[in-house]
Amino acid sequence: MNGTEPPRKRPTQADVARLAKVSPAVVSAVVNGRTGGGVRVGDRTAARVEQAIRQLGYAPNVAARNLAGGRSDIIGVFTYEALFPMDAMSFYHPFLMGVEEAVEELDCHLLLFTGSHVDGRRRAIYKNGINTLQHADGAVIVGQAENREELTALLREGFPAVFIGRRELPGAEASYAAADYSGATRGLVERISGLGHRRIARLHGGSAHESIVDRDAGFAAAREQLAERLDAADVFVTPNAAAVTELVPRLVEQGYTCLIADDCDRAADACAAVEQLGLSVPGDLSVAALSEFSLAPTARDVNTVVTPGREMGAAAVRLLADLLKNPSDRSPRRTVLDCGLHDGDTLAAPRG
Amino acid sequence: MNGTEPPRKRPTQADVARLAKVSPAVVSAVVNGRTGGGVRVGDRTAARVEQAIRQLGYAPNVAARNLAGGRSDIIGVFTYEALFPMDAMSFYHPFLMGVEEAVEELDCHLLLFTGSHVDGRRRAIYKNGINTLQHADGAVIVGQAENREELTALLREGFPAVFIGRRELPGAEASYAAADYSGATRGLVERISGLGHRRIARLHGGSAHESIVDRDAGFAAAREQLAERLDAADVFVTPNAAAVTELVPRLVEQGYTCLIADDCDRAADACAAVEQLGLSVPGDLSVAALSEFSLAPTARDVNTVVTPGREMGAAAVRLLADLLKNPSDRSPRRTVLDCGLHDGDTLAAPRG
DNA sequence: CCACCGTGATAATGCGCATCACCAGTTGGC
DNA sequence: GCCAACTGGTGATGCGCATTATCACGGTGG
Known part of the structure; x- marks a missing residue:
């Protein structure tokens, strides 16, 4: 009738061992299915132990198991x-x-x-x-x-x-x-070149993260590999949406026919900038992205590299x-x- | 020159204790900032211990700490x-x-x-x-x-x-x-009634889950409470989309002016069924949902109870x-x- | 009849830490 | 001058488990 019971003490291997009338080592072996190792356990004993485990609701203590050199799963x-x-x-x-x-x-x-x-x-x-x-x-x-x-x-x-x-x-x-962002970038550029584009601009967010560096490498490789079929494959740093909006008109002027952005958000910005010039995507200019990432749903369904997340x-x-x-x-x-x-x-x- | 190094032995409190020439208990106290408890530690000693900790790159073992301390956080x-x-x-x-x-x-x-x-x-x-x-x-x-x-x-x-x-x-x-699904359901029905609706039909998915039972209770309470201002507030069991599609025409015939579905998916089904009759939502018939849940984006922006998830x-x-x-x-x-x-x-x- | 092995178990040890009981020395009050 | 109280520490113990060394026993083979 005492309301304050002891704070729910979990049963231990020792408790199980006592109930099953075996040594703690046997319980350990059974629990871990190592009944054939250093400590061998017979079928009948194992069954008795399992019965005791169920009866007591025993569960191994993760910390102890960890400490003793086991693992925590x-x-x-x-x-x-x-x-x-x-x-x-x-x-x-x-x-x-x-x-x-x-x-x-x-x-x-x-x-x-x-x-x-x-x-x-x-x-x-x-x-x-x-x-x-x-x-x-x-x-x-x-x-x-x-x-x-x-x-x-x-x-x-x-x-x-x-x-x-x-x-x-x-x-x-x-x-x-x-x-393989490098390969994907190369593939995308090949694809773009294959469509007949000869002046490609890459809008680069400016990050030096490995995932971007890889794309850089892919872009460079593609440029080299496709040198004869490209008139220009240039990189422009555009750290944010505003930079994109500002740059796009100049790129159009300079005759680029395809813009490649780091991600879909930036690509969408590019589309918007193009359309603001009274031009259409992809009619007048093509846009693609090097990552499907985007914070908000984008207006356009952008052609993009897809990360196998x-x-x-x-x-x-x-x-x-x-x-x-x-x-x-x-x-x-x-x-x-x-x-x-x-x-x-x-x-x-x-x-x- | 042996490739197999010893499996990465980390320094322990004992190592620190030896180096600082104190007992392990002192190290434990310092590490846990309990220098004023059962084990008291002077400032100079504490500094020496901290120095030793830094020198050895000691870090407590989480498993041991959990085991001794009783909780894992x-x-x-x-x-x-x-x-x-x-x-x-x-x-x-x-x-x-x-x-x-x-x-x-x-x-x-x-x-x-x-x-x-x-x-x-x-x-x-x-x-x-x-x-x-x-x-x-x-x-x-x-x-x-x-x-x-x-x-x-x-x-x-x-x-x-x-x-x-x-x-x-x-x-x-x-x-x-x-x-409080019960209260929310009552609130929604009150709102609907307040708009002037007198014949309300609830499309019930048939679940007996507590969250649905609560909605049932709220609906019943509202019906009772608004008895004078409602001609009908009835419940129809529609386990799936097909059932909804089939039922809606009959409800329209019977003069119901507002349908309440369990969730937005079902509500969207109801909207579709209504529109299929050549009627409009909410012009001819109103629709609401008791939960914002939906698997796919719904065509309509349904009025719904929102769970404070x-x-x-x-x-x-x-x-x-x-x-x-x-x-x-x-x-x-x-x-x-x-x-x-x-x-x-x-x-x-x-x-x- | 004993050496030997395989089977099935036990007892002991330690993982790294927190904590508790205890102890040595130093003040301080009266 | 003696006990009390406080400061700064030590040592032992155990958390729950895995593991290793060890042991009892029965069956075989020689």
């Missing part, structure tokens, strides 16, 4: 920003789909590091010096905003981590599941699983996936 | 289905936003139980008899598809869990953060936090939140 996903707010979600969602899918296949749980902010809103891996990712066996890291020093430290420490997207960190070889997420988890399974092999695990090409209605052969 | 979210596939996401997203937000405030991490499927795809809380939710200190449970027996067992066990949405489980008092998610986490902070108080924690009313363009005063 938890895979983490770290992002430097909140995952679920609308604008973030539009970016993260495809990756998360793949991650969830692959983690589920591995029979692991998925941990989101929401408690990793130091002060204010900013998240961090190291929270007064301690690596919060330790809660998980390993982690997948995704997102643009990031603290490169931290990431480097993380790899140096040897923590099992796989990036979604290529990362080059000084003094550490990162594992990642990346998209879901596949990247799943691949990252699988690389991580491999990393965890063969910890002695310290070499980086890398997968590069092909991008798709979305056929919109902003790309056509040049006029006349 | 992990809050779980359990769903019976995958969270991130497109259709699921449209349902779960608002809740997750709130959950993430609140969990972040608590300085906890967020665990998704992706590893809880028994065989095939179906997830379960109990996996061969063991409660997989124990990975977390407590859990928020959300979703329609569910196994009531399991949930009852979970509560009986005393596991700290809070539902998003009202739940009545036999023999157990569930904690939940719910929406984000707030429910956040509230659930806060209730859980309270449950964890005062474990001796076993009473259920409950919050009921007001719904909003979205003004679309499918509701107007009746003709004439």
Whole structure:
């Protein structure tokens, strides 16, 4: 009749062992299905133990299991920003789909590091010096905003981590599941050239992120490869919508017939600028994007490179699983996936 | 020159203690800032310890800390289905936003139980008899598809869990953060009646879920309360789109001027059926929904009750936090939140 | 009849940390 | 001059588990 019961004490292996009249080691073996290893357990005993487990509602303590050298069966996903707010979600969602899918296949749980902010809103891996990712066996890291020093430290420490997207960190070889933006960009330019365009302008957001650098490389490669069939393939830096709007008229004047933007938002800006000149897309000018990313639904259905987000997420988890399974092999695990090409209605052969 | 290094041994408190020439207890105290508790530490000693920590690059082991300390600072979210596939996401997203937000405030991490499927795809809380939710200190449970027996067992066990949405489980008092669907439904009917409608038909999907039962109650209450100003407020069971399409003509014949559907998908079906009769919405007939939920973007901007999803998610986490902070108080924690009313363009005063 | 092996179990140890009980020295009050 | 109170620390213990070394026992083969 005492309202204050003891604070819900969970049963331990020892409790199970007592009930089943065996030693704790046997319970451990049964729970982990290692009934044939150092500690051998007969079928009848195993059944008795399982019965006791059910009777007591025993569940292994993750922390203890971790500590004792086992693993937690938890895979983490770290992002430097909140995952679920609308604008973030539009970016993260495809990756998360793949991650969830692959983690589920591995029979692991998925941990989101929401408690990793130091002060204010900013998240961090190291929270007064301690690596919060330790809660998980390993982690997948995704997102643009990031603290490169931290990431480097993380790899140096040897923590099992796989990036979604290529990362080059000084003094550490990162594992990642990346998209072949270089190849995709080259493919897109080839396609554009194939349609007959000879003057192509690339509107470059100015970022030096690996994913952009890869596109740069692809663009450069295409220019070289198609040198004879192109009169111009130039890069113009346009950090924001205003810059695009301002630049487009000049590009039109200079006879460019196709504009390639970093993403669909910027491509939509370009379309708008073209139309504002009384010209039509793709009738007078073609527009394409190097990433399907966009914050808001765009007015036009832009021709764009499509990132295999879901596949990247799943691949990252699988690389991580491999990393965890063969910890002695310290070499980086890398997968590069092909991008798709979305056929919109902003790309056509040049006029006349 | 041996390729196989020792498997990355991290420094421990003991190492720090040795270097700083103090006992491990002192290091623990310094690391946790508890230099004024049972173990007292002087400023000079503390400085020496911190120096040693830096020198060794010591970082506490999370697992050990959890084991010794009793809590993991992990809050779980359990769903019976995958969270991130497109259709699921449209349902779960608002809740997750709130959950993430609140969990972040608590300085906890967020665990998704992706590893809880028994065989095939179906997830379960109990996996061969063991409660997989124990990975977390407590859990928020959300979703329609569910196994009531399991949930009852979970509560009986005393596991700290809070539902998003009202739940009545036999023999157990569930904690939940719910929406006031009853009040919202009454409010919507009042609004409709206020516009002059006297014959209202409710298209009922046939579910007996608490969230629907609450709407039933609200509808019944409104009918009673507005008895004098309503000629009819009837309920028709329409389990699917086809049933709606079939029923609507008869309702029109019978002089109903406003149709209320369970959700926006069904409401859109009703709109379509009305328009197929050559009538217009809301000119000839008004349509409203009791939930903004919809799988696909609907053609019409339906007037609907809006579930405070984000707030429910956040509230659930806060209730859980309270449950964890005062474990001796076993009473259920409950919050009921007001719904909003979205003004679309499918509701107007009746003709004439 | 004993050496030997395979089977089925136990006991002991330690993972890294937090915490509790205790202790040595130093003031300080009266 | 003696006890009290406070300061600054030590040492032991155990959280729950995995693992290793060890042991009892029965059946075989030589």
